[in-house]
Amino acid sequence: MIKTINLVxxxxxxxxxxxxxxxxxxxxxxxxxxxxxxxxxTTIKMLTGLLKPTEGKAIVSGFDIQEDPIEAxxxxxxxxxxxFLYPKxxxxxxxxxxxxxxxxxxxxxKIDRYLRMFxxxxxxxxxxxxxxxxxxxxxxxxxxxxxxxxxxxxxxxxVGLDPKSxxxxxxxxxxxxxxxxxxxxxxxxLDLAQDICTRxxxxxxxxxxxxxxxxxxxxxxxxxxxxxVFLQLTKPNSxx
Amino acid sequence: xxxxxxxxxxxxxxxxxxxxxxxxxxxxxxxxFSVLGLAxxxxxxxMFHWLLTRLYSFEIIGPILIEKLLxxxxxxxxxMLVFSNVITAISTYYLSNDLHFLFSSPLRVESIFASKFFExxxxxxWAVLFFGIPVFLAYGIILKSSWFFYPLIPVFLLPFLVIPAxxxxxxxxxxxxxxxxxxxxxxTLFISIALAxxxxxxxxxxxxxxxxxxxxxxxxADYLTFLKGPSSTYLPSYWVSxxxxxxxxxxxxxxxxxxxxxxxxxxxSYVFCKWVAEKIYxxxxxxxxxxxxxxxxxxxxxxxxxxxxSMFNVLLLRDLRLFWRDVSQWSQIxxxxxxxxxxxxxxxxxxxxxxxxxxxxFINLGFAxxxxxxTGVRFSFPAISLEGKGFWLLKAAPYPMKTLLAxxxxxxxxxxxxxxxxxxxxxxxxxxxxxxxxxxxxxxxFLITLGLTGLAVGMGASYPKFKAKNPAEVGGSYGxxxxxxxxxxxxxxxxxxxxxxxxxxxxxxAGFKQTYNLEAWISVAGTLLLTFYVTFNPLKxxxxxxxxxxxx
Numbered sequence: 001m002i003k004t005i006n007l008v009x010x011x012x013x014x015x016x017x018x019x020x021x022x023x024x025x026x027x028x029x030x031x032x033x034x035x036x037x038x039x040x041x042t043t044i045k046m047l048t049g050l051l052k053p054t055e056g057k058a059i060v061s062g063f064d065i066q067e068d069p070i071e072a073x074x075x076x077x078x079x080x081x082x083x084f085l086y087p088k089x090x091x092x093x094x095x096x097x098x099x100x101x102x103x104x105x106x107x108x109x110k111i112d113r114y115l116r117m118f119x120x121x122x123x124x125x126x127x128x129x130x131x132x133x134x135x136x137x138x139x140x141x142x143x144x145x146x147x148x149x150x151x152x153x154x155x156x157x158x159v160g161l162d163p164k165s166x167x168x169x170x171x172x173x174x175x176x177x178x179x180x181x182x183x184x185x186x187x188x189x190l191d192l193a194q195d196i197c198t199r200x201x202x203x204x205x206x207x208x209x210x211x212x213x214x215x216x217x218x219x220x221x222x223x224x225x226x227x228x229v230f231l232q233l234t235k236p237n238s239x240x
Numbered sequence: 241x242x243x244x245x246x247x248x249x250x251x252x253x254x255x256x257x258x259x260x261x262x263x264x265x266x267x268x269x270x271x272x273f274s275v276l277g278l279a280x281x282x283x284x285x286x287m288f289h290w291l292l293t294r295l296y297s298f299e300i301i302g303p304i305l306i307e308k309l310l311x312x313x314x315x316x317x318x319x320m321l322v323f324s325n326v327i328t329a330i331s332t333y334y335l336s337n338d339l340h341f342l343f344s345s346p347l348r349v350e351s352i353f354a355s356k357f358f359e360x361x362x363x364x365x366w367a368v369l370f371f372g373i374p375v376f377l378a379y380g381i382i383l384k385s386s387w388f389f390y391p392l393i394p395v396f397l398l399p400f401l402v403i404p405a406x407x408x409x410x411x412x413x414x415x416x417x418x419x420x421x422x423x424x425x426x427x428t429l430f431i432s433i434a435l436a437x438x439x440x441x442x443x444x445x446x447x448x449x450x451x452x453x454x455x456x457x458x459x460x461a462d463y464l465t466f467l468k469g470p471s472s473t474y475l476p477s478y479w480v481s482x483x484x485x486x487x488x489x490x491x492x493x494x495x496x497x498x499x500x501x502x503x504x505x506x507x508x509s510y511v512f513c514k515w516v517a518e519k520i521y522x523x524x525x526x527x528x529x530x531x532x533x534x535x536x537x538x539x540x541x542x543x544x545x546x547x548x549x550s551m552f553n554v555l556l557l558r559d560l561r562l563f564w565r566d567v568s569q570w571s572q573i574x575x576x577x578x579x580x581x582x583x584x585x586x587x588x589x590x591x592x593x594x595x596x597x598x599x600x601x602f603i604n605l606g607f608a609x610x611x612x613x614x615t616g617v618r619f620s621f622p623a624i625s626l627e628g629k630g631f632w633l634l635k636a637a638p639y640p641m642k643t644l645l646a647x648x649x650x651x652x653x654x655x656x657x658x659x660x661x662x663x664x665x666x667x668x669x670x671x672x673x674x675x676x677x678x679x680x681x682x683x684x685x686f687l688i689t690l691g692l693t694g695l696a697v698g699m700g701a702s703y704p705k706f707k708a709k710n711p712a713e714v715g716g717s718y719g720x721x722x723x724x725x726x727x728x729x730x731x732x733x734x735x736x737x738x739x740x741x742x743x744x745x746x747x748x749x750a751g752f753k754q755t756y757n758l759e760a761w762i763s764v765a766g767t768l769l770l771t772f773y774v775t776f777n778p779l780k781x782x783x784x785x786x787x788x789x790x791x792x
Contacts, residue, residue: 011792048636050791073638084629088565089558090536100554101637127536127565129422 001026001151001182002047007056009042009206016042018206020056024184024199026150029177031197031214032186035234039206040186041081044153047184048078061150074102077149081156081186083136087129091120091139094128095146102147114142117168133160141169151182158189170196194218194226204234243347247355269718276721277370285374292382306382307485313375314477317368318404323435325408326415327428328364332356333412333521334421334528343525353517357510360409365401372397376484385488392487396499399506400480406509410516413524421528426567433571437578476505536565551639555647562626568710569626576615580663583607587667601668601677602735608663608681609688609731612656613724620652620696621723622714624786625705632791641786645701645779653693660685684738687767691734691774692727698778699723702785730774737766 007020017039024030034040045051047058049065049072058065063072085094092111099107115121118138128136137160144152152173158166173183173196187193193200193214200217202210210217210233214226221229263270295309296302333339333356342352373393380389415424472478483498539561546553563569587604624644627634634644664681673681703719714720 045791050632050635052788052790070638070640073636076636078632078636080632082629084632086558086562086628086630088536088562093558093561096548097554097558098633100548100551101633101639125536 001028001061002030002184003057003059004043004047005057005059007043007046007058008054009039009046009051010054015206017046017203020203020208022201022208022211024182026182027177027180028199029173029183029185029197031193031200032184032203033188033190033193033200033230034186034203038203038234040203041155043203044078044155044184044186047153048076049073074147075150077144077147077152079137079140079144079152079154079157081159083133083140085128085136085139088127090125090127091115091131091135092124094139095143098143099146104147107146110146111142114145117172118142118165134162134165137161138165141172145172145176149181151184152176154183154185156187157185158187158192166192190226190230200226202230202233209233243351244354244358247342247347247351248358251355251359266718272718272721281370281374284371285378288375288378289381292378296382306379307481310379310481310484311478313372314400314481315475317372318400318475318477321364321368321401321404322408322411323428323432324364324367325360325405326412327425327432328360329356329409329412330416330421330425330428332359332363333409334416334525335425339525343522349522350514350518353514353521357405357409357513361401361405364405364408368401369397379484380488383488386490389484389487393484396480396483396487396502399499399502400476402506403476403502403509406506406513410513413516413520416528417520417524420530429567430571434574437574440575440578441581476502479505539564551643552647552650555644556651559647559651568712572618572711576611576618576659579611579614580659583611583663584666584670587670601671601673601681602738604667604671605664605681605684605688605738606731606735608660608667608685609692609734610728611663612660612685612689612692613727613731615656615659616652616692616696616727617715617720617724618711620648620656620693621700621720622705622708622711623648623652623697624701624782625708625714626711627704628706628708631706635789635791642783645697645783645786648701649693649697649779652697653689656693657686657689660689680738684734684767687771688731688734691730691771694775695727695730695778696723698780698782699726701782702778704786704789726774730770733770734767737763737770 002022002024004020004022007017008015009017020039020043022030032040032043042051046053047060047065049069052066060072061075063075065072086097089097092115095111095114096107099111104110112121115124118141120135120138120142123131123135128139131139137157141157144154157169157173161169170192173185177183177198185193185197197214199213200210201208202217210220210229217229218224218226221232292306292309295305298305336356339352376393377390379385412424479498479501483495483502486494486498539557542557542560546557548554587607627644634641661682664685665678668678668681699719699722700714703717703722705714705717705719708714708717
């Protein structure tokens with residue numbers, strides 16, 4: 001469902017992502033880990049078409065995001081790390097707008113479902129400017145699922161969410177993946193990655209330094225904790 | 241004190257870094273803004289130099305007139321400064337991003353208050369200095385003051401600026417204790433724009449062009465002479481005006497008295513404001529963090545009418561909601577209403593001054609073009625930038641950017657065309673022009689609006705400012721200024737091409753005339769080609785820019 005071929009992104013002289021090759025199948029939850037500035041968000045933005053690769057290809061559901069952006073975007077749901085929305089729209093209006101952007105037929109019942117799921121139903125007619133960060137994050141998640149995407153690209157999904165919502169999102173991700181949805185998730189929450197991801201990739205200074213199933217990655221360390229493996233791999237001059 | 245100095249140093253470093261970044265990003269832009277700024281200062285200086293020279297030439301009353309004018313100037317500054325300090329203090333004391341960090345750190349509230357006071361004075365007073373310094377220089381030159389007047393100008397102005405700052409900050413804190421900060425911000429914004437509109441109309445109705453002839457000038461002199469006490473002796477504006485005049489005349493005793501008055505009042509204003517801040521600032525800041533909840537205005541009829549049939553309708557409905565719910569956007573309409581009133585007033589004045597209807601009609605067309613261009617820089621040019629930080633949603637959505645650009649184009653073109661046609665039809669009726677001129681005017685506005693909309697939306701897409709806080713910031717940017725330069729050039733060229741030859745051809749097309757000549761044909765073809773180029777080329781460039789734009 002997701003394939004990157006020699007993907008490179010340079011900002012002036014800095015190489016943010018260097019020769020990234022990945023292949024993620026249908027129904028996988030792929031955890032993309034790395035320290036700050038490693039290239040996680042840049043990779044996700046290239047997969048969504050928000051950034052243009054300097055070299056290489058990003059293919060989503062068989063469509064090259066640069067060659068066939070419209071077809072690829074129809075199948076993608078994107079949840080950014082900073083949920084900037086329109087402050088002067090209500091939550092309900094925003095979801096209707098998002099549904100219309102993706103031409104969702106009769107979006108009413110779905111909107112209602114996600115508003116209830118994320119406990120936003122009582123705030124649906126309030127302006128977004130009165131929402132907290134977590135509420136905005138939940139609203140974006142709801143919007144992202146409205147058009148039944150084949151691939152979800154999510155950057156730091158749990159920032160600002162309360163424990164109840166975190167559990168809810170985990171279950172939503174697991175259920176959706178078992179139904180065939182592919183999830184590409186960048187996160188710093190290693191427990192979350194260990195908990196729900198089927199495969200993990202670790203990126204450092206733009207280079208993919210580890211790739212495998214969660215079990216394989218965890219077994220690279222001695223303690224059975226992903227955190228130890230991550231810290232070992234990402235420390236300077238690491239030799240795990 | 242140490243904490244305050246550290247905070248001010250930090251603020252100053254931020255300003256320095258921003259200036260360095262802007263200068264590094266575009267030297268051309270920095271030079272262009274510097275030249276514009278200097279030209280403005282020089283323009284104000286020469287205008288006042290001329291005005292003061294003429295007023296001074298009146299026998300006996302000349303010196304009294306220019307004294308009164310100085311009182312009026314300072315009184316106006318004082319009122320403007322109080323209001324401007326309220327608007328600035330809302331941002332610096334309540335909405336600034338660094339406040340969360342500052343209040344969570346072990347800093348004393350007094351230190352935060354003091355550093356924010358410095359920021360407020362600086363941000364709210366620079367415009368007064370920018371306008372005031374050349375005026376005071378002109379006073380010094382005309383009244384032949386001694387050299388020491390000039391270095392004393394900033395020394396005298398500083399306490400004068402602190403007094404309204406204290407009043408403005410205090411008023412803000414008291415207001416926010418009672419009302420939500422966002423409401424206060426919206427109300428002050430609305431009042432400031434409405435006031436600006438009233439001032440613009442008032443200034444125009446004073447007919448400043450009358451000053452060019454002796455009779456008109458005498459009327460101003462009479463007005464100033466009979467103006468009773470333009471400034472109360474209890475107001476700081478009176479003290480600072482008197483201080484300036486005494487310094488120019490070299491009266492050290494009187495100088496000291498009024499300087500001490502200013503200094504002690506500035507001290508009292510600051511101390512009293514600080515005392516109020518110690519009591520209520522922290523409390524009112526925490527209160528300002530409460531989100532304002534409330535049900536916004538719905539557009540049920542519009543929702544039904546537009547529906548979700550096309551992406552165009554979806555975007556249009558969203559834009560209409562965002563426009564009418566944002567005071568900073570719709571309140572600007574007042575300013576354009578003011579421009580409309582002035583437009584009609586100007587037309588009346590011109591009609592009285594010249595008898596050539598054709599000439600007036602072409603001048604009128606130029607005015608209409610200018611009004612459309614100015615409205616475009618405020619409403620059409622920022623259209624793409626107003627997508628703001630939410631632009632990622634559209635960029636990630638499965639829609640070509642041309643859908644967005646088309647929606648922005650048509651939602652700008654239709655209201656601008658309506659405005660242009662109303663202006664040209666009303667002025668045609670007022671001027672009692674014949675049907676030939678009337679028809680040409682309507683046709684020209686149709687074309688000019690098309691070109692100006694394409695230019696505004698297209699250039700706005702090529703120079704987006706997604707992080708801008710309001711549309712005025714977008715319009716005042718480098719791209720906005722470049723748009724105005726091109727827009728005025730385009731309007732000028734169109735009027736040049738739409739000469740009487742073109743009129744003949746248009747009348748032929750409309751069936752009013754049986755023949756036309758070749759020059760007329762070339763002239764009309766020129767306007768069509770120019771408009772086509774000015775409409776589509778910027779849109780094409782803007783579309784290309786948006787398609788390749790990287791959302792970092």
